[in-house]
Amino acid sequence: MTQQIPHTPPVEPELVGVRNFRDVGGLPTTDGRRIKPGRLFRSGHLAHATEKDTEFLASLGLHTIFDFRNDADHALEGLDVELPGVRNVNIPLSDPADGREFWTMVREGGLDQLRALLGDGKGAARMTASYRSMVRNRTGEHSRVVHALADASVPALMHCAAGKDRAGLSIAVTLLALGVDREAITADYMESNAPHRRYRMRRAGEPSEAHSPEVVELITPLFEARAEYLTAAFDTIDDHWGGLDRYLAEGLRLTPATLTRLREHLLD
Numbered sequence: 301m302t303q304q305i306p307h308t309p310p311v312e313p314e315l316v317g318v319r320n321f322r323d324v325g326g327l328p329t330t331d332g333r334r335i336k337p338g339r340l341f342r343s344g345h346l347a348h349a350t351e352k353d354t355e356f357l358a359s360l361g362l363h364t365i366f367d368f369r370n371d372a373d374h375a376l377e378g379l380d381v382e383l384p385g386v387r388n389v390n391i392p393l394s395d396p397a398d399g400r401e402f403w404t405m406v407r408e409g410g411l412d413q414l415r416a417l418l419g420d421g422k423g424a425a426r427m428t429a430s431y432r433s434m435v436r437n438r439t440g441e442h443s444r445v446v447h448a449l450a451d452a453s454v455p456a457l458m459h460c461a462a463g464k465d466r467a468g469l470s471i472a473v474t475l476l477a478l479g480v481d482r483e484a485i486t487a488d489y490m491e492s493n494a495p496h497r498r499y500r501m502r503r504a505g506e507p508s509e510a511h512s513p514e515v516v517e518l519i520t521p522l523f524e525a526r527a528e529y530l531t532a533a534f535d536t537i538d539d540h541w542g543g544l545d546r547y548l549a550e551g552l553r554l555t556p557a558t559l560t561r562l563r564e565h566l567l568d
Contacts, residue, residue, distance in 0.1 A: 313356050315349070315350075315353045315356065316350045316352070316353055317348035317349045317350045317353050318343055318344060318345075318346055318348070318349050318353050318357070319343070319344035319462065319463060319496075319497055320342070320343050320344040320462060320463035320464065320492055320497040321341065321342070321343035321344075321463070322341065322342060322343070322488075322491065323337055323338065323340070323341050324340050324341070324342060324471060324475070324488060325337030325338060325339060325340065327475065327480050327484050327485075327488060328480065328481075328484060329478060329479035329480050329481075329567065330479050330480070330481050331479055333479070333563075333567045333568055334567065334568050335475075335478065335480070335566055335567060335568075336566055336567060336568050338360070338361075338455060339454050339455050339456070339565070339566050340449075340454065340455070340456055340457075340458075340471075340474070340566060341360065341362075341455070341456070341457040341458070342457065342458050342459065342463055342467050342468070342471050343457060343458075343459045343463045343467070344459055344460070344461060344462050344463035344464075344467075344497075345367070345369060345373070345377050345378075345380065345459055345460070345461050345463075346365070346380035346381050346459065347377045347378035347379060347380055347381070348377070348378070349380075349381045353381075354381050354383070357381070357383055357457075358383050358384065358386075360455055360457070361455055362383065362386045362455050362456065362457055363386070363387060363452070363453050363454055363455055363456060364386070364387045364388075364389055364448065364453040364454070364456045364457075365380065365383070365386055365387070365388050365389065365456070365457045365458075365459070366389050366391060366445055366448075366456060366457070366458045366459070366467075366470070367380060367388060367389065367390045367391070367459060367460075368391055368392065368393040368394075368441075368458070368459065368460040368466040368467055368470060369390070369392065369459075369460055369461055369466075370392040370393075370394055370395065371392070372400065372403075373460075373461050377461060387453070389448070391441050391444060391445065392441075393434060393438055393441055393460070393466040393469075393470070394466065402417070402426075405417055406418075406519060406522065411512070411514060411515060414515060414518045414519065415518065417518075418518040418519065418521070418522075419518060423518065423519065423520075423521035423522055424521040424526070424528070426521075426522075427465075427521055427522060427526070427529050428528065428529055428532045430465065430529075431465070431469060431529045431530065431532045431533040431536075432532050432533065432535075432536045434465075434466070434469050434533070435469070435473075435533045435536040435537060435540075436536055436540055439551040439552060442470060442473045442551075442552060443551075443552040443553050443554070445458070445470055445473075445474065446473065446474055446477050446552055446554060446558075446562065447553075447554075447558065449474065449562055449565060449566065450554075450558045450559075450561040450562035450565065451561070452561075452565055454565050454566065458470050458471055458474075462492070462523065463492065463497075464489075464492040464523075464525050465529075468489050468492065468525065468530070469530075469533055471485075471488070471489075472485050472489060472530060472533065473552070475488075476537075476544060476547075476548070477548055477552070477554060477559060477562060478562065478563055478566055478567060479563070479567075482534055485530070486527050486530050486531075489525055489527075489530050490525050490527060491525075492525040493524060493525050537551075
């Protein structure tokens with residue numbers, strides 16, 4: 301009987317201006333291997349990194365940073381800090397025009413408007429639909445990321461705004477290609493709910509009104525990692541492509557040789 305080696309997660313730094321940072325190293329694959337520590341990282345945006353945060357990020361020896369934000373995100377949050385010698389690749393996974401009014405309403409709308417927009421499960425339904433759409437309609441972007449990793453663009457960091465949805469799904473797709481099982485991928489995804497990782501959304505108005513208990517309840521589905529969202533993405537792979545193998549081959553255009561290179565770079 302093969303003894304399972306316990307997974308000891310890498311030591312996590314205390315970053316001040318970067319939310320939701322972590323190394324996915326150590327996650328197990330179905331054939332008994334593990335993701336190499338220090339090769340694949342995920343986080344929220346890097347625009348507000350402090351000097352010490354930046355020093356830490358520079359110490360990782362990153363080859364590539366994948367930024368999945370769009371122009372509207374950049375205008376709202378700012379561009380990433382620059383790290384010497386690191387390639388920055390912007391691959392927007394959402395159209396800035398798609399949902400512009402929706403997100404403006406989330407940030408600035410009154411209680412009645414939020415009730416109409418998000419009440420009765422509408423917020424969670426929107427998130428589920430978004431995950432399904434990204435899997436079906438962003439295969440070109442996800443393929444580009446995984447091919448880059450297979451071509452030795454590592455160590456790499458993937459991020460969006462909160463590091464939960466666009467980066468979370470891109471990490472999930474990469475982990476699927478590496479042979480990590482869905483349960484382990486979901487467990488890593490759910491780590492985004494830790495209080496110190498959560499995205500800090502600024503809402504207009506007085507604090508007592510902008511973040512009243514009902515407002516928080518209404519907007520929480522948008523800023524929370526929920527297993528049902530990722531399950532919807534996995535179900536879309538199965539429903540649309542008939543399973544993982546066809547998704548990797550036909551959706552992401554990954555050949556056996558490319559998968560071998562990917563796993564050589566990222567697996568112990």
